[in-house]
Amino acid sequence: MTDPRLKAGLLQIYEDLAQDLAQLAPVCDLSGRCCRFKEYDHRLYISRTEAELLLQDGLPVDAVINEDNCPFQKGQLCTAREKRPFGCRVYFCDPKYAGQAEILSEKYLEQLRELHRETDTVWEYGELHLFLHEAAAQRGLSTTSHGTSTPET
Numbered sequence: 001m002t003d004p005r006l007k008a009g010l011l012q013i014y015e016d017l018a019q020d021l022a023q024l025a026p027v028c029d030l031s032g033r034c035c036r037f038k039e040y041d042h043r044l045y046i047s048r049t050e051a052e053l054l055l056q057d058g059l060p061v062d063a064v065i066n067e068d069n070c071p072f073q074k075g076q077l078c079t080a081r082e083k084r085p086f087g088c089r090v091y092f093c094d095p096k097y098a099g100q101a102e103i104l105s106e107k108y109l110e111q112l113r114e115l116h117r118e119t120d121t122v123w124e125y126g127e128l129h130l131f132l133h134e135a136a137a138q139r140g141l142s143t144t145s146h147g148t149s150t151p152e153t
Contacts, residue, residue, distance in 0.1 A: 001052050009115040010049055017089055017108050026097035034091040035073035044070065047112060048124035050085035051131035057083075058139065065132045085128075086112075 001007045033040045046054070054072075060079060063071035070088075072080040078088065086108055090101040116123045 001049060003119045003121060006049055006115065006119050006121055007053065009119070010053060010112065013108055013111050013115070014089065016111075017086070017104060020104060020107075021089070024097065024100055026092035026094040026100070028092055028094070030076050031093060032073055032076035033093055034088060035070035035078065036068070037070070038068035043067070044085070044087045044128040045125060046085040046087060046128055046131065047109075047116075048126075048131065049112065049116070049121070051128075051135070054080055054083045054085060055131070055135045059132065059136060063132070063136075065129055065136060067127070067129050070128065071132065087128075 037043055059065075060071050060074075065071055070078075072078055072084070078084060086105055090104045092101070113123055115121075
């Protein structure tokens with residue numbers, strides 16, 4: 001992120017979202033379903049700005065990049081919790097929370113789009129694995145047929 005206002009704005013939006021979530025108080029049972037995309041038939045879409053923050057410290061060692069799972073999940077836990085994107089932040093399996101993720105996503109993604117307009121930053125939005133493949137390539141990693149990122153030789 002070249003514009004420091006973009007990162008600061010994103011972090012503020014994440015804080016505001018956390019306050020809304022605290023009021024709704026959805027329950028997380030640490031099942032890890034949010035990270036197992038194929039198994040639970042969902043996809044994670046993120047903005048380039050979120051991807052840049054998520055990848056600020058790089059990809060996990062031995063990351064498997066594919067459409068099936070999130071490479072930041074280890075066991076049932078997220079290793080990128082503080083930098084995780086909106087889709088992760090709003091996903092809860094709690095049946096009492098049903099329908100809230102969509103409402104919160106729209107509200108806060110609109111705020112992020114507005115931040116992009118204010119900072120004259122191009123809006124890019126796509127599936128997580130696409131940004132991860134791109135980051136792996138930029139860092140000199142190649143993706144094997146199994147999706148594991150390894151240093152190019």
